[in-house]
Amino acid sequence: MRKVEYRKLPHGTEQIGTLGIGTGGLVNASDEEIEYAISKAIDNGINFFDLCAWASNVFAPFGRAIKGRRNEIYFQLHFGAVYRNSQYGWSRDLDQIKQTFAWEMQQLGTDHVDFGFLHCVDESEDWEEIVSGGILQYVQELKEQGVVKHIGFSSHTPSVCNRILDTGIADMMMFSLNPAYDLECGDEYGIGTTLERARLLRRCETMGVGVSVMKPFHGGQLLDETTSPFRKKLTTTQCLQYCLDRPAVLVALPGIRNVTDLDLLLTFLDATPEQRDYSVIGEFTPQTAVGNCVYCNHCQPCPAHIDVGLVNKYYDLALAGDNIASDHYDKLKVKASACVQCGRCEKRCPFKVKQMDKMAQISRYFGK
Ligand code: SF4
Ligand code: SF4
Structure with missing residues (x-):
């Protein structure tokens, strides 16, 4: 099978x-x-x-x-x-x-x-x-x-x-x-x-x-x-x-x-x-799609073991007013603050998301 x-x-x-x-x-x-x-x-x-x-x-x-x-x-x-x-x-x-x-x-x-x-x-x-x-x-x-x-x-x-x-x-x-x-x-x-x-x-x-x-x-x-x-x-x-x-x-x-x-x-x-x-589709991603994380985790693996898609998802949901999203983020074992700014995810992201800046931003937002 x-x-x-x-x-x-x-x-x-x-x-x-x-x-x-x-x-x-x-x-x-x-x-x-x-x-x-x-x-x-x-x-x-x-x-x-x-x-x-x-x-x-x-x-x-x-x-x-x-x-x-x-x-x-x-x-x-x-x-x-x-x-x-x-x-x-x-x-x-x-x-x-x-x-x-x-x-x-x-x-x-x-x-x-x-x-x-x-x-x-x-x-x-x-x-x-x-x-x-x-x-x-x-x-x-x-x-x-x-x-x-x-x-x-x-x-x-x-x-x-x-x-x-x-x-x-x-x-x-x-x-x-x-x-x-x-x-x-x-x-x-x-x-x-x-x-x-x-x-x-x-x-x-x-x-x-x-x-x-x-x-x-x-x-x-x-x-x-x-x-x-x-x-x-x-x-x-x-x-x-x-x-x-x-x-x-x-x-x-x-x-x-x-x-x-x-x-x-x-x-x-x-x-x-x-x-x-x-990730080849990154070569033809138009401007309108650039920069939006769609939580696909195509950028994995992250050496700091951050679940990049999930961290972004909880952040977006929290910004949209979903209170439970912050609780979910709190429960994550590895948070955005663990990012070592290696840039590997940025190279693999088909949507050219600037994830190094994003991780710093998310970490500041949640205070961790
Ligand atoms: S950063 Fe890019 S590859 Fe990683 S989850 Fe977001 S959209 Fe997907
Ligand atoms: S830049 Fe941060 S989130 Fe991206 S792979 Fe490196 S450690 Fe992980």
């Missing part, structure tokens, strides 16, 4: 493997290949999957692959992605959503959904329709019945994400995330400034809302220097590690088309720290 890192869902007991699988790309694979790929993923310790009605052919073989192993895995299912007349569609019609859900459960051969997601809530109007059309109420009723264990939502838009987070209904958020989107070099799905996106993830972390990541490779564009917006390619391992270092992220969900794609992803589990190192 390879080494999978598991992270706990803050509002639950689920231990989620950081490498998950998006199944939409299996739309052209045979039933046998889908069943084999899912079984192989589970055999390798992967326990989290995204299922979307647009790849309706995946449901039955997925159901066969998890037969007898249902308690080994979790999946997220989207309310609003519908399947009718053999075609994927997108709907806010409650009856269609109910029909699709019944069909999905029958195909999967299960009686519960780990994460019931409100699908693709990109505009404020989407959210209003979900509420006024009874979709939210329907998913909440399913949760009360124990059919849906946790409510989540998928979105590409930070402002809409914040609106949903305000309601407190979500335990999980699916968000499009990769270095191109975060550095404002992406496409129409890379919505929001670097700062807005960073703030959103920090908010999720503060609220205990887990994040599952879609589009970790920018639709594959980051893997090829001719399509990468940076004109330099990154590896799948670098992109995955980048996503997993962002605040609140529990799992990245790259899509696979076949078993060959799965085998490539599995190499992430054996990757060395050097292979996971993505």
Whole structure:
């Protein structure tokens, strides 16, 4: 068995493997290949999957692959992605959503959904329709019945994400995330400034809302220097590690088309720290992203054993008025004052944070 890192869902007991699988790309694979790929993923310790009605052919073989192993895995299912007349569609019609859900459960051969997601809530109007059309109420009723264990939502838009987070209904958020989107070099799905996106993830972390990541490779564009917006390619391992270092992220969900794609992803589990190192993106970090610590700890190891990300996080939270953050900082065994000003972290930080000055500043702020 390879080494999978598991992270706990803050509002639950689920231990989620950081490498998950998006199944939409299996739309052209045979039933046998889908069943084999899912079984192989589970055999390798992967326990989290995204299922979307647009790849309706995946449901039955997925159901066969998890037969007898249902308690080994979790999946997220989207309310609003519908399947009718053999075609994927997108709907806010409650009856269609109910029909699709019944069909999905029958195909999967299960009686519960780990994460019931409100699908693709990109505009404020989407959210209003979900509420006024009874979709939210329907998913909440399913949760009360124990059919849906946790409510989540998928979105590409930070402002809409914040609106949903305000309601407190979500335990999980699916968000499009990769270095191109975060550095404002992406496409129409890379919505929001670097700062807005960073703030959103920090908010999720503060609220205990887990994040599952879609589009970790920018639709594959980051893997090829001719399509990468940076004109330099990154590896799948670098992109995955980048996503997993962002605040609140529990799992990245790259899509696979076949078993060959799965085998490539599995190499992430054996990757060395050097292979996971993505500090090359520091070369193309734009001015707007420079200087903001995102707590990724990519700058480790620190010779003074300072948890640089955590120290920065408690500082930012304390500045934002969170009183508990100071208590947490007090409990740290190694505080900012231990910084020996060696500058190693500054050389490794992709966001060019001036951490030597910052440590002195934090130490002064907390008085230690
Ligand atoms: S200083 Fe840079 S590398 Fe270190 S935690 Fe902050 S953003 Fe990450
Ligand atoms: S400058 Fe300070 S925080 Fe950074 S690695 Fe050196 S001792 Fe650690």
